[in-house]
Amino acid sequence: MCIVEVIAFVIGVVLLVVGLAVSIALHELGHLWPAKKFGVRVGQYMIGFGPTLWSRRRGETEYGFKALPVGGYISMAGMYPPSPKELAAGRDGRAGGGFFATMVQDARAANDETLDGHDDDRVFYKLPVWKRVVIMLGGPFMNLAFAIVLFTVLLSGIGVLSATTTVSSVSECIIPADTDRTECAASDPQAPAVAAGIEPGDVLVEVEGTPITTFADASEIIQASPGQQIEVVVERDGETLTLQVTPVAVERAVTDETGQPVLDENGDPVTEEVGIAGIRQEVAYLRQPIWTGAQTAAQNVGAVAGIIWQLPVKVYETGVTLVTGEERDPNGPLSVVGAGVLAGEVAAADAPVLNRVAGLLSLLASLNIALFVFNLIPLLPLDGGHVAVALWDGLKRAWAKMTNRPPPKPVDATRLVPVTFVVVIALVVMGGVLILADIINPVSLF
Template identity: 60%
Template sequence: MGVLAFLIGVVVMVIGLGVSIALHEIGHLVPAKRFGVRVGQYMIGMGPTVWSKRRGETEYGLKAFPIGGYISMAGMYPAASADAKAPALAGAASARETRRRSIYATLVQDAQAANEETLDGVDASRTFSGLSVWKRVVIMLGGPLMNLVLAVVLFAVLFSGIGMQQATTTVSSVAECVLPAGSTATECADGDAAAPALAAGIEPGDSLVSLDGTAVSTFAEASAIIQANPGRPILVVVERDGADVTLTLTPIENRVEVTADDGSTSVETVGYAGITSSVERVREPIWAGPQAAFENVGAVVQIVANLPARLYDTAYDLFTGGERDADGPMSVVGVGRLAGEVAAADAPIMDRVGVMVSLLASLNIALFVFNLVPLLPLDGGHILVALWDGVRRAFAKLFRRPPPAPTDATRLVPVTLVVVVLLVGMGALLFAADIFNPVQLLGG
């Protein structure tokens, strides 16, 4: 049963990833067709095609590996004029310099040739590069925004539909005694002082209504009042069997170590009662999900901003066997493995469903942020090129000059190739780490 549940979890995550990719590409496809761009292909996955069907001028299909997708638009780059194409080598240069220029020129020429093929028989108005700047930005931004919308929906389902586990104001258990500081005992002994909550008459099943005259709606609010009143008697109102009961609680002094935001620690004296709350799944307001999604965006942005250091740590942990950071980058293998472990875990079904939804929502946040990195071939790179064109046109208009030709991004193909190689290398590292030194999210 455990193996079957694990496989079900993996399959569910693979399907979820496929849907996320499909919606991402639809985010590109719909505005592209709306603006009249000729779209030759809409493909989900990478590798060999396992199924495809042509509808109108577009071929729709699935590929073997659900690790990406794409749409093929006519004229992703503008047509290169004769004098704009990669120039022939001229002048004296060293053999090494000549080879370097030759490789660069070859890459650019190949990219221009491939781009020219998409322009054959297509009117300039139906090419991506022939669109206005804002339309190009809308098309490229549509994919990441679909992932953000999906993440917001999933987080809303998680927070407001399934609910989040929270400590409630209902008392789950009451400690019998106060164990001496530093004691390793697990049971009360003769002479141990009774816990304040027990002495006050608080019982399991009581629901905390107010403490020291302040109404409480969460256990965190009740704990804060208890901790703020060491050694001082306070009135506690609990609901028991449908009626309010007023009790007197005197929290004892308890010394705890507190860590400040700057990492420094100090010892503070706080109140202790000996109450444990019950944990229930609570549905939160509808805005809690979107708020969590945007907080998650900030966290992922920090991860991407520190990606080189994070990858170094991942590589170091891989080769030394160190424990990986649960908040660090993972490949689809790692996410699928976590999904399988969650599905096979010995936990209530709604707890497992909640974690799966959270994983899929976080994955879509990662797709949203990563695709907006301003480097080709990512969506953010195409947006940057379009915005650069907009800036150039604005300056030309300001100084009453003729509109400049669209930026020939094929000349960035060598840089794009470097980015692709780095992405492949990053993927290989994360694949290896997720296989040989996986993140222990649920414990070893």
């Protein structure tokens, strides 16, 4: 890899890190805006974890960046109800009852600190259920909205790289398939397109009376007409010309749906006779309708959800490749390290700048879809877990109202800290396996 490719690779990684930081910032803003709108006290809005690199307080909220850009958080007052008075009064810094009991007490102590001595309604747990759900879903939906914007810029602003109906080049001759030559020899027959007068820049309009909307339409008719004269209508410099083309018959291997050659009973490749004219299509970016970005985002949500629900299995299979050295599933899960490697490869690819920009936008949009889906998993400490707690609280209150019972106490989610701990450990282990795999046995675009 030359120095220019190395620099491009590093630039790609840096751009992905910046894009990921923006995604995290937007995610936390999705929590912050509705929380403040609903009157909840927010003590901190932080991008990253670990030691604080920079912060500034505005009003009652401290905004800042921390050393490890692997996530973010906002600190809302009273995420959970305050500790029972008898526990709060007797807290002496020690906890009995074992490891998990200590964790529960520490979680309650941290939650009590967010109350900051206030006894008012500006706390999260006192909000109506629907407001709590809106706050917790605000983060993931900001990632979804960002992904839709990115896909829209990619598909409607830049476009999709597609084969057009414009002829980009015309072969001078037909070179036999069993030779390694790339230059025409005197014995090679003249290409049918040249003989017919087709020129680069011509736009295919009709072939044998069939209107052409894609280059594949023309190719299908040409391949089905070996040795037969067909009528080709082209547009050149604003004029319509009708030309006569006789495709040359050549032998081609028959392939199945996966692109593999079809074999006969003796194990030999099956061939078929097809016609070729010796023209190549022009490839260009075709801009898509404005709603295509949202459609693509929705399709990606379904694809990512299919991976997320079987994530432990996928991570296990990835871990197996560390031992066996087998090729990884290119559609399997990646860590941030793997995504950075892909971003570097895209940036360093031998391709036009616009192609590389499109690749980076697509990668960042896909990462935001992954953040959206992953955070909806109904397990603490993920946003989906907080939504599940709020809905459970709402169901309890609704049941009490239906049965004419007194309103129940707010759900104390600190009791779920042991479950949260197990989930965090599982996420750390899976993340570690993916990081190792992305270093030792990475997925490569090329």
